[in-house]
Amino acid sequence: MSGLFRTGAGSDLASLTTSAVRDGDHYVVNGQKIWTTWAQWADWIFCLVRTHKGERPQQGISFLLIDMRTPGITVRPIRTLDGEAEFNEVFFNDVRVPVENLIGTEGEGWGYGKYLLEYERFSMSGAARSKRILGELKEDAARLGVANDPLLQDRMTRIEIQRLALEHMELKLLSQSEAGENPGPEASKLKIRGTEIAQALAQLRLDIWGSQVLPYSEAFLEGEADAENPAAAGAAAAWLNLRKLTIWGGSNEIQRMILAKQVLGLR
Known part of the structure; x- marks a missing residue:
């Protein structure tokens, strides 16, 4: 389907x-x-x-x-x-x-589409996925000997704070859903923050691996990346692929317009 x-x-x-x-x-x-x-x-x-x-x-x-x-x-x-x-x-x-x-x-169909898009945007939060990826990046940083870099630690901490806020927002809407309420325009908040965090994590992964991703980027594009360093190849591929996140499901600019009109009451 x-x-x-x-x-x-x-x-x-x-x-x-x-x-x-x-x-x-x-x-x-x-x-x-x-x-x-x-x-x-x-x-x-x-x-x-x-x-x-x-x-x-x-x-x-x-x-x-x-x-x-x-x-x-x-x-x-x-x-x-x-x-x-x-x-x-x-x-x-x-x-x-x-x-x-x-x-x-x-x-x-307009009403059906809007209803389904609320749940699509809700599902794009990815708080649990972001938690898992951040844990993997901490392991990568330790393995590559850069875990104690203060700038890297600062970036990870900022992302973790944003991720925790996202998780609490997601749990709140899940609780409302169990009570029979629809996500409504609040789903746009999850979509915005979840996709921005995912892109920040992809950038962080790229920066952790640094120049090691360069030999693998072209090979991965051609479908020839091997297991010699799959993590580095995956970092390049993920960064390229996840550029789409802030566009699909309705661009994040549109999500902000929805929140401005339907939550803040602006015209």
Whole structure:
């Protein structure tokens, strides 16, 4: 199942142009979607498509479940800086989707998408993952003999403080979720802080390994990195790959706009 579902709009969900026109017992879908994670392996994809135009751009968006084996679907992998083809462009050319594959009510996809994005952003916090990675970096620093560097210790301490704050915020929202509350705009806080910490850790890993990553960067991009020093190769690859974090799921700039409007009440 492909995880990302916005078609032809990027972060500006309301501007999507991929269309689905009703034709008897089917919708005929035309358009494209970019940055679809692992689409080359997916059997099905959820898509937000425009079934009609409304007075506001948020109106007329519907949620379809589409079989990736349907004629008219083309998947084009996008090779990223770390050498992986994690993302894809998906093209829809007169793709016929049974009406029974409509999720919920026609024209209500905007609400469904916003609800799902709250949980996607919530999941991007990664507090536990950041805790594990920071522990690994401390071990790397000790093994490389730089653990006592005062500047390195200062950076690790600052990240640890931010990570602890993130963990407490995540636990608070998890507690609210168990009580039946949705994450709401608060999920944007987790997305911002979690992705920024992940990028800071990737930079820290790169700096700890220093010049040792240089012989492995090109090899890793070509898929030829060996086990001679996999940690150094991984440091280079992680840094390149994680540049995406502050963009996907809605860029962090957009998350700040959400918080300004929905939490602080600014206009």
